[in-house]
Amino acid sequence: MTQMQQSTADWQALDSAHFLHPFTDHKQMHAKGARIIEKADGVYLWDSDGNKILDAMAGLWCVNVGYGRQELVDAARQQMEALPYYNTFFQTATPPVIELSQLLSEVTPANLNHAFFTNSGSEANDTVVRMARHYWASLGQPDKQVIISRKNAYHGSTMAGASLGGMSTMHAQGGLPIPGITHIGEPYWYQDGGADSPEGYGLKMAQELEQKINELGEHRVAAFIAEPIQGAGGVVIPPDTYWPEISDICRRYQILLVADEVICGFGRTGKWFGSDYYNLQPDLMPIAKGLSSGYLPIAAVMVADHVSRVLIEEGGEFFHGMTYSGHPAACAVACANVRILRDEKIIDHVDTVTGPYLQKKWKSLADHPLVGESRGLGFLGALELVRDKTTRTRYDPVGETGTRCRDACLRLGLVMRAVGDTMIISPPLIMSEAEIDEMIAKVVQGLDETYSGITN
Ligand SMILES: Cc1ncc(COP(=O)(O)O)c(C=O)c1O
Structure with a gap:
């Protein structure tokens, strides 16, 4: 059986039957099925349903030169x-x-x-x-x-x-x-x-x-x-x-x-x-x-x-x-x-051009009502999601808001990771300014959705 013949549901059934994942609650995952990533190019991934996803984590902080080289x-x-x-x-x-x-x-x-x-x-x-x-x-x-x-x-x-x-x-x-x-x-x-x-x-x-x-x-x-x-x-x-x-x-x-x-x-x-x-x-x-x-x-x-x-x-x-x-x-x-x-002087480019560009946009996310701090360096970034910016108080229970934000971003076609209620990015170093704009727009949308889900 070749890869092309499998539907997402087929992959998920086989996955549940045979694959023990690292860092995964299997019971939780089996209830909805694993996310199946099939191909990638540049800063983008495609899942088994054909959805195009911007990978703001460079896989697991590792695909520095991007996919498809x-x-x-x-x-x-x-x-x-x-x-x-x-x-x-x-x-x-x-x-x-x-x-x-x-x-x-x-x-x-x-x-x-x-x-x-x-x-x-x-x-x-x-x-x-x-x-x-x-x-x-x-x-x-x-x-x-x-x-x-x-x-x-x-x-x-x-x-x-x-x-x-x-x-x-x-x-x-x-x-x-x-x-x-x-x-x-x-x-x-x-x-x-x-x-x-x-x-x-x-x-x-x-x-x-x-x-x-x-x-x-x-x-x-x-x-x-x-x-x-x-x-x-x-x-x-x-x-x-x-x-x-x-x-x-x-x-x-x-x-x-x-x-x-x-x-x-x-x-x-x-x-x-x-x-x-x-x-x-x-x-x-x-x-x-x-x-x-x-x-x-x-x-x-x-x-x-x-x-x-x-x-x-x-x-x-x-x-x-x-x-x-x-x-x-x-x-x-x-x-x-x-x-x-x-x-290709990729690191110099991050240092002098795309890193500062990304950081300027990233830091501006601190204006969002949900964000207590926006910090970053080079091609690393973190957002602290808090209930009260002045006292830096997090939502209770810690982790729920981060998970919601992560899931909202994924629905919008963006991989951003949640560590408790801290949202983090670590994109491929070849991400262009236009792709940074796209990433930031999706992050804002994800934050908006998360925030309206809390207050409504
Ligand atoms: C700082 C640091 N050290 C070590 C490791 C472990 O590396 P590996 O997952 O390749 O075993 C990681 C993985 O994320 C890491 O972030």
């Missing part, structure tokens, strides 16, 4: 014809994995010149935990084991990834976090800042790191991990005072700074990496998503020179890796993708 298809095909698979274990490499490692050392911050490949951002963060501990043990400090992360962070869904993450709903399933991972607060000024100024609040939240290090003892802390901008937590943009203080604390206490660039990387902020935007010098830097624009699964941990030197000179064998670490086809596609971003 033939060069990426060609790169995969050519590599699969030459060498579809060979492993990189046991002192072996393939040309694409070497080429990609070199290319990444060029585009990432200056002191990051080695790459360790995985297949997902979650695995990259598992690698961070193992690598950070192995690094300190190699330096004769085996007690430096604890990784400090933040509440409401998202670092993936494996045991270590979900433990690093600060999502209480995830921790509640499966006895997480695993030992040796602990959390401090997040710099979510709009939600938690109260009467503090953003600057004061940013400093206060950064200083929680110092308090935690002192509580645990510096000799026990291996690393601090954070997203430059918290993505899945609701596009939480830290106050300007936050990152300089965090960087300073990590340096003073000699703990590794891990910048999880899985979302912020490859142009999302208008710079190549969130670390470039905030002038960070991470010791380890997990990357994924925009690395291949989602065309094939691939991720990596970029490693700073002083860390790679220890791993290489003193670490012996690192007993870690996956069958598909540095998969040749995924590496070839990632190379082609990074070259598209670089050669």
Whole structure:
């Protein structure tokens, strides 16, 4: 049976019968049937009923160069014809994995010149935990084991990834976090800042790191991990005072700074990496998503020179890796993708033209009666839906209004995500000004529909 012969109802019946989805309440979904996406081009998706949908989330924050780039298809095909698979274990490499490692050392911050490949951002963060501990043990400090992360962070869904993450709903399933991972607060000024100024609040939240290090003892802390901008937590943009203080604390206490660039990387902020935007010098830097624009699964941990030197000179064998670490086809596609971003100056264009254009329009949404705050940076944006703008009070129960808004937008042909009552966007970086206008018009319509549904 070919794909063309299936109706939406056929797909949904088969889906319900056989497919267990990630992050899905199946009972709820089976009652109405899954959304079936069949094809895509540029910034648009088409579902199995032929509806055209503007994808303001770039898939899951990943399709940075947009859908339908033939060069990426060609790169995969050519590599699969030459060498579809060979492993990189046991002192072996393939040309694409070497080429990609070199290319990444060029585009990432200056002191990051080695790459360790995985297949997902979650695995990259598992690698961070193992690598950070192995690094300190190699330096004769085996007690430096604890990784400090933040509440409401998202670092993936494996045991270590979900433990690093600060999502209480995830921790509640499966006895997480695993030992040796602990959390401090997040710099979510709009939600938690109260009467503090953003600057004061940013400093206060950064200083929680110092308090935690002192509580645990510096000799026990291996690393601090954070997203430059918290993505899945609701596009939480830290106050300007936050990152300089965090960087300073990590340096003073000699703990590794891990910048999880899985979302912020490859142009999302208008710079190549969130670390470039905030002038960070991470010791380890997990990357994924925009690395291949989602065309094939691939991720990596970029490693700073002083860390790679220890791993290489003193670490012996690192007993870690996956069958598909540095998969040749995924590496070839990632190379082609990074070259598209670089050669077509897509990130510069976001930085100087479309990013400012998008942000100007996005910020104006704060005038809508439902929107308490509109914030954003580059090609990231968030809207806080609130009942009372002055007190920043949300609707009760939290999440219902966001879900309504998300569903209204979808009916209007727009994918926008709801994190509780925070609406977020992360569009493909190739979105044009006309497409931005179209997106904003649909967001306004979605907000209007949601608002009239509440007051009527
Ligand atoms: C910041 C961050 N880190 C890690 C991950 C996990 O990546 P993956 O879903 O590829 O495992 C994500 C996924 O959204 C993420 O946003």
